[in-house]
Amino acid sequence: MADTDRKERAEVEVPLGIVHSALLEPFRTRLFVDDEMVVDAEITYDTAHRGIERIMEGMPVQKGLILTERICGICSHIHIWNGTRMVERGLGIEVPQRAHYIRVIGAELERLHSHLLFFGHAFEILGHETFSMRAFMIREPVQNMLFVLSGNRVHYTIPVLGGIRPRCDIDKQKKQTLLSMLATLEESLIQFRDRTLNDSLIVSRVRDIGYLSKEDAVKYGALGPNMRASGIAYDWRMDVSEYRDNFDFEIAVSDGGMVVDRVAVRVAECIESISIIRQALETLPDEEPVNVSFELGPMEYQVSYNEAARGEIYDSCALDDNGRILSYQNRTPTMSSLSAMEVACIGDHLTDATITIASCDPCLTCTNRMTVIDEARGREYILEPEELRRLARRRG
Amino acid sequence: MLKEISRKNAVHIMLVYTGGCNGCDIEVVNAVMSPFYDMEQYKVMLTWNPREADILAVTGPVTKKFEKALKEIYEAIPEPKLVAAIGTCAITGGPYANLGGDLGSSDQIIGGVAKVIPVDANIPGCPPRPEDILQAVASVIPLLAGKR
Ligand code: SF4
Numbered sequence: 001m002a003d004t005d006r007k008e009r010a011e012v013e014v015p016l017g018i019v020h021s022a023l024l025e026p027f028r029t030r031l032f033v034d035d036e037m038v039v040d041a042e043i044t045y046d047t048a049h050r051g052i053e054r055i056m057e058g059m060p061v062q063k064g065l066i067l068t069e070r071i072c073g074i075c076s077h078i079h080i081w082n083g084t085r086m087v088e089r090g091l092g093i094e095v096p097q098r099a100h101y102i103r104v105i106g107a108e109l110e111r112l113h114s115h116l117l118f119f120g121h122a123f124e125i126l127g128h129e130t131f132s133m134r135a136f137m138i139r140e141p142v143q144n145m146l147f148v149l150s151g152n153r154v155h156y157t158i159p160v161l162g163g164i165r166p167r168c169d170i171d172k173q174k175k176q177t178l179l180s181m182l183a184t185l186e187e188s189l190i191q192f193r194d195r196t197l198n199d200s201l202i203v204s205r206v207r208d209i210g211y212l213s214k215e216d217a218v219k220y221g222a223l224g225p226n227m228r229a230s231g232i233a234y235d236w237r238m239d240v241s242e243y244r245d246n247f248d249f250e251i252a253v254s255d256g257g258m259v260v261d262r263v264a265v266r267v268a269e270c271i272e273s274i275s276i277i278r279q280a281l282e283t284l285p286d287e288e289p290v291n292v293s294f295e296l297g298p299m300e301y302q303v304s305y306n307e308a309a310r311g312e313i314y315d316s317c318a319l320d321d322n323g324r325i326l327s328y329q330n331r332t333p334t335m336s337s338l339s340a341m342e343v344a345c346i347g348d349h350l351t352d353a354t355i356t357i358a359s360c361d362p363c364l365t366c367t368n369r370m371t372v373i374d375e376a377r378g379r380e381y382i383l384e385p386e387e388l389r390r391l392a393r394r395r396g
Numbered sequence: 397m398l399k400e401i402s403r404k405n406a407v408h409i410m411l412v413y414t415g416g417c418n419g420c421d422i423e424v425v426n427a428v429m430s431p432f433y434d435m436e437q438y439k440v441m442l443t444w445n446p447r448e449a450d451i452l453a454v455t456g457p458v459t460k461k462f463e464k465a466l467k468e469i470y471e472a473i474p475e476p477k478l479v480a481a482i483g484t485c486a487i488t489g490g491p492y493a494n495l496g497g498d499l500g501s502s503d504q505i506i507g508g509v510a511k512v513i514p515v516d517a518n519i520p521g522c523p524p525r526p527e528d529i530l531q532a533v534a535s536v537i538p539l540l541a542g543k544r
Binding site (some may be wrong): 067070073120133136140 | 432
């Protein structure tokens, strides 16, 4: 993080991106390197800003909620679920318990596929093709389960105001299929866990790098598994009633703060997710999955939090008299996790920096934000760290 | 000569993500690299180096910030080259391009890829299934040979 001195002292600057094989997504990393060691890092992301919050203003709320799903193709369900929960709470819409269960199943399947994608990506960066391919291979049945559940592999659109879409309802046959797929998945995941975490090659490559202390994790706001890998035992699922009241599960925590801990926490979470899905499938209440008797109307400003695969997600919005969105706000975990990684790379070998950055599981589609509208000069731009500092200096 | 033969025997796809939701992006990676669909067995590889690419696969709507980079990448790919727009966003700009009603078009997004560089193949879907991507790639490879 931004210490100009250190940057000037650095021998070489290594820019990666915006299109780079190790990053996959468009963001730009500048590593300031002194004798192969990273002394400072700077991550900028602004190329994928689409202005979704702006598009949503004035939209009918049902339509707007579907658009929230298009924020991200990895964690699509959690966006629409969190938005729907918020509006349901605001308007006092009753939701059948069965719908809650199916939404939880969707969210946990999503966590599984997101974490498996992370393993695939991280091991690819390490150069360990075999494990990377293995992770992708295990991920495929998860996608198939989502397909069986909802009829689509990526944007499943399970929740709707008042419950879930009828096509995502789980009948007897679907339940059997899902349960048997889950059993196979669990077996391969446990094998994968035992092999990965005991593999000396992998462990030697991810141990002792990318250290993020508990204090730094709090200071820079690492979230989700990144925070739990630095020893902070918090997960929004402990406070979201759909999870807390219905299921037994444990929160995976590790104190190390290294890349290996971030991997291990995610592996443990995968196994937990399977147990939650099984509980939900086995105890699925028998009732109508959607409540259609409600009225849309004005809604005061509401907020809602939930635990996405990468950490805390926050939504807030207000509705006008016709149930149209007045303003919508959505905050996702990658932004603060990624800034924590700027700190975590410092002191690492150059070759370790990309895996450190990847180990926070960055997902940039939701992160491009903070557009400043400078009306006087009639231009619009996204605030980058550089500019923030410049602004700060101007103030001072 | 040697270069021509080798290029004909291995098709390289360069994947550029210009600001979509990542859904298409991952499905392409899934179709090419993952062992389940495994396009690599047909000697179709992913690359991030424009100079060794034959097909430029673009996913997502083109944001204004990305326009220059996309053009530069396109220029850097040697002839003959093909461009595939993958997903609804890359074809029309998808849900992001139009703010709707009196608001008109978005400030951040130019729209489909075709507005920036010439496109040879459109693969619709949100996102397209890996099977569709496989089929599409199989159908454009003869085009590539024809261009040669
Ligand atoms: S077409 Fe759909 S999946 Fe693809 S980038 Fe656009 S919104 Fe995402």
